[in-house]
Amino acid sequence: MEITLISLSLTTLLSFMFLKSFLRQTTTTKLNPPPSPWRLPVIGNLHQLSLHPHRALCSLSHRYGPLMILYFGRVPTLVVSSADTALDALKTHDLKFSNRPVTKMVDKLLNSGRDLAFAPYGEYWRQVKSLCALNLFSKKTIQSFGYIREEEITLMMDKLAKASSSSSTVNLSALLTTLTNDVITRVVLGRKYSGEEGGNNSNNIVRRFNELLGTYPLGEFVPSLAWIDWIQGLDKKVEKVNEEIDVFLEKVVQEHEDADQDMSAFVDILLSTQKDKTTPFELDRAGLKILLVELLFAGSATTFTLMEWTMTELLRHPECMKKLRDEILSVSKHNLYVSEKEVEKLNYLNMVIKEVLRLHPSGPLIPRLVSDDVKVNGYDIAAGTRVLINLYAIQRDTATWGPDAEKFRPERHFDSPLDLEGQNFKYFPFGSGRRRCPGDGLALPLVELTLANLVKRFNLRFEGGPKGDNKPDLLEATGLDVCRKFPLIVSPFSATISL
Template sequence: MKVILVSLFLTTFLAFLFLKHILKRTTKVNLPPSPWRFPVIGNLHQLSLYPHRSLRSLSLRYGPLMLLHFGHVPIILVSSAEVARDVMKTYDLKFANRPKTKMVDILLNGGRDLVFSPYGEYWRQMKSICVQNLLNSKTVRSFENIREEEINVMMEKLEKASSSSSTVNLSELISDLTNDVITRIVFGRKYSFEEGSDISRGILRKFMELFGAFPLGEYIPSLAWIDRVRGLDNKVEEVNNQIDGFLERVVQEHEDADEVKSSFFSILLSVQRDKTAQFELDRSGLKIMLFDMLLGGSATTFTLLEWTMTELMRHPECMKKLQEEIRLISTRSLHVSEKEVEKMNYLHVVIKEVLRIHPPAPLLPRLLSEDVKLHGYDIAAGTQVLINLWTIQRDTKTWGPDSEEFRPERHLDSPLDFQGQNFNFIPFGSGRRGCPGIEFALGLVEVTLANLVNRFEWRVEGGGKPDVFEATGIEVCRKFPLVVCPSSTLFSL
């Protein structure tokens, strides 16, 4: 009996060791390289106020595909065109979702907007409505008169400043321009700062800053109290109330109006009232779509124009070259037309170069919905992904040793475009979740830039060059306003 028991014990023990070895071998995963992390906080201590910069430093040490942990949340950092291609093309469907965060839940109605809603039928219907009725080429062209009228309003303000030899806050003027254009197109009328609108210059900026914040409670639930103590929760609630209050007022005005003005909003109202439509749009969904278009149409455009004027003033040889092209092609001194802008090759490469070194949103978030093998590494479903466009578009292997420099000429005779097919240059993203509003944004940026450069000479008060300090937030604009002295060339042309 004892022999039998000993035999059973030995057999069981050996079987256990064998199975343990097999299970260990079959469950072993190959994870991407990862920097050492602290307990609880993970790698959060390695982030700076400018995550795109600190994450680039880490990628130079650990490679183009790296695993980080923000508290208990695993994050895959993508820092090369090759890996970005796999994420946004090869396995695009598996990476087609966005992470759901506290900011998304509160500020974007639980992620029901076009940017953060889960990939599926609801998202497809939203995108279809926006593209068909606002963002397609034909519709964008139809807004030419609005763009021209609002640019002329800005030009009049600049002419007054020029005649009195005074400085102007060009950042504010650009912000007003983009806000006025988008509200006229989306809402049917202006909701500008000058009219005391609740959607003033500061609210959208606060929104972008909050979205770029790293709330500790998101990654370390036990430390959520710190977000309350430092006032982050109150700021989020305040901005959310301001935005919702503005949107509610706009919706109420349109519902009470005797005559509905032709606008994107009027189209959404017709969709909402159509009981036969497959897509149901309730009041909260209506407001979040309006905010999407307001934010997407103004923030990116503003940031791109602001950085472009900054870089041109920092590189007077590029400014002069662009002025010469515009004045050669344009037949009018008062307003450069959009048809003339289409012929301006150097203008287009200037904008490309600004988007290369100052992508408005330097970090693109994705969420993996299925397990995947990525460049030999095992990535589990539920892992968040950050694609560092800022790093990819400054890669010296692609762009040369002068990749940090502003040099528009590098794009001359280049096949690169904004559609996201070449993953060395993806300022608007790529794949299913690529930005659908590229033409909408560029339509205003190109003609505005042509008129600013054509009509005025620009300098910073006291001489010198404008700084390039960055603001914090999900969309990176200038930290300080661009205050300049315009000098009109109207009577010298």
């Protein structure tokens, strides 16, 4: 009996040693991880990031290559920085890259990702996307909102005209924010709320919400350092924003529930979906509010950020501003306002917007999550790895765009095959694949019409540039959608228009 036990013990021990040796051998010989910068204990590569991660990661990619693994504390993160690697990840392996990481901020601000942008890939996400595509993002629906865009742009033009007549300066960033919020609230909620008590604070909430959503708490990566987030008051900031948003949305939803007549805003469609027990889509009140949060706050930030950067670049390049104004005047000859039909003929405006989206994508880092083990460009990536697609690096790559890739030159898009559909991975400012942003069709008509009327009606002057050249700076704010750090303050002068 003892001999038998000894034999079994020895056999088990030898088997374990062989298996351990085999596993170590297969692990070291078969796995081929991407290159990784040297990292510090505990914090990993966090010290190599800055307030603008897209810029820091772009610099690192120049040294370590277009595909690299960084460790943010205990969290491995794959950084994709070239068109070829993005093609392999987002097209060849689209399904395995179709999830989003649920960060602490997504968990707290978007209820663990129950919205369209961050919901896990699956049936719930498909139902939400279908609901929005059918009732909000369809071409017919977007065209039906034309009168709303025209009315709100007219109101903004009137404000600029008053400032021009009184030789006053205006905060163009604030005007564009208000315009965007008013259009989106009318589309989504049925009316605008900026004129009500506390309504003007909504612009501030939008910015704070997006700043927080783009924040990465230290405790998320290094749990032992979570106390630093507490000292900085991060949780309190989130609670305050959440409370303000919830109070506002509860008032809106209650208003629509108590309405005597049928209302046709998107919130009414959500309420109808919630009450319909025959549909496979189950939407509770919390989920309904989360969808409204995303449409109202994330959607508006993306839109006004694009307009803000476009006007910044045009003011920095007066020759482009003149060329655009000449085109607008040649197309819109007989009316004070540019119509949406006339906008469709403005080819140079289209090139200007495409160039701004290349240099200033609203979301320069596209987050994804690897759902299964996968091999990308010959490198092994483990399931659960977070992914950052660095649009900033890809769309400024000199191998694609030439030695002047950092320069604003709309003409580079003349007769270019690159579009906004996300099929070419040299240029995809709205993302690509299953998780491509579906709201660009809602945003671009407002952006194009606003810019066309703004450039036609007014000569804008920026004073006090950082180099004394009366050109606005390019300093960026922090957050998920990267807007200007400082507002764009301009003096409007009525342009001479011959009708």
